[in-house]
Amino acid sequence: MSTTDFTAVARCLSNEYRDLNGTGIETLEEPPSALEFAQLVHVSRPVVIKGFEFPALHRWTRDYLAEKMGDSPISVAVTPNGRGDPSLADSITLGSDGLRYFVEPFVEKMTMNQLLWRLGSGRIDTGEIHYLQSQNGNLFSSGSLKDGSSEFGSLVPDVPREIPWCSEALGLQPDAVNIWIGDERSITSIHSDPYENIYTVVQGEKHFFLLPPSDSWCLEERLYPHATYERQCTSTALELVPSQEDVPPVRWSSILDPEAPNVLPKGVTPIRVTLHPGETLYLPVGWWHYVRQSDWTIALNWWYDPEMRGMPWVLLNFLRNSKRILSGNDEVPPYGLNK
């Protein structure tokens, strides 16, 4: 069958989902019980949760971070900001060769003080944008990075290693707990994660643009060749450097700004929500998110492995991959061309 026909089926499912579920978002005034959260996971729809309390919410100011780990080296993502536009880390970017690449940021070691100087209203403008977004379980991880050995060891006592109502509902521990520090110049390109995500804003504001997994059909995922930002020596500008051919291409949405007019099909309306300090978002597995932030922000997130038994996991993968499966063409060449 043709991919056009798959799109007709997917568009129909997408419409049916939106007709029945709307574009609103529920707010809970206090955290759910484990059983209530299990019910929310079954519904698999974003929810704002208030009242999820832990020490970092009340302790983490610029002064506190400077005091606790001002001179500690941390790994920070750096991207160029030539045009003064906001920068999308982990996103599709046009290279000087006219090809489009999935580009990972340059990772630079700096101290927490150096990062803080580069963020927010009092910042030093270096022509580059810094975002602490290492995403590797930088606070806690089920893998090799154990707490205490992380770059943020001195902040660990301020953050719960797990969320009781979530761990109990899902029957497991988080796979990773991450800290995110950035400002309004960093934007997260639209993507979805294979995790149940609990996301709490500690400082600043985060603005979420959310689409359900049933909208995957209109996000134009394609395979892009991989690249990274690098610099020749410490004082030179960042350059986009295509990776070696043995680095596999990356499947990513071709939609750079889903908020731009006429980019998404008519009727594909997002859920929009702004998280303030102390507010938590339950972002279910597979939901597409495009995230902006105001001023300088700190956020934390807990990633839990999703339930892989049953239809929800099958459907998530089907919605993203079935066009290729159905076309009998699992090996689409990378779409590096400028089109």
Place this chain on the structure above:
Amino acid sequence: MSTTDFTAVARCLSNEYRDLNGTGIETLEEPPSALEFAQLVHVSRPVVIKGFEFPALHRWTRDYLAEKMGDSPISVAVTPNGRGDPSLADSITLGSDGLRYFVEPFVEKMTMNQLLWRLGSGRIDTGEIHYLQSQNGNLFSSGSLKDGSSEFGSLVPDVPREIPWCSEALGLQPDAVNIWIGDERSITSIHSDPYENIYTVVQGEKHFFLLPPSDSWCLEERLYPHATYERQCTSTALELVPSQEDVPPVRWSSILDPEAPNVLPKGVTPIRVTLHPGETLYLPVGWWHYVRQSDWTIALNWWYDPEMRGMPWVLLNFLRNSKRILSGNDEVPPYGLNK
């Protein structure tokens, strides 16, 4: 798009589901907690549960039923058995006019003793098959039939009005609790229900043939004109009587015996499970079931309304109805013809 193309999409999803989830069934040695059951509901896969105890399991013998309500009138479904074959209540049957109908059974009032005489090894053969299957919440109902006013009021103390772990997990009371009494001559035609179903065998054995909702595409649901079995007077044989034109046609599977060779597409393998007395089946919303029984059987079931928020409910309806939606033809004429 053509319905052939929809079928290609649906077949792909069906294969992916089976590849990842297999055709086995899990058995729990004791009832789940509410939280564990909420997790099972999210997976939405049948599970056998042992150890769900209530008085009926130990009290309900033929003698006990005769003693408690031997002379009480009850409503029993009656179907003809001309050829000695098992009879499918609520199923597709060829009328004398050469058309196929969805036929509801004749409902006859008789006493419990009269029903028991007609069932099992010592039965009187009347050329008709009797099955107590009123399905209207004959024990408890959230509607007008309250307990005490039901035909089975004297059995009510033996049956829990709700299942604590299920009610707590779903956050609601059962919509209906039903008693089923029949023998091996009654077969339930393959269908799916818009309910979460907890089904316990009290006496005898029930043999379930189960297919996931993702197999809906191969069950050949069509619209059939409605009919009922009726008789002219109490001593005459049952006749299939087409209903008036204002009775809407019924959408039902055209597959009369899914166990017959080559009826289902290759690879569409069922979950098969036999329930013995004291065993309970969690049959999730939307799962297709074809049910036989051994000897005379008593069973109970609790129907709970399903979660209608989120993708699972949308997908269930999509899998059953999208062929019509996509073809732009919501009003398919009844398939009464013998084809």
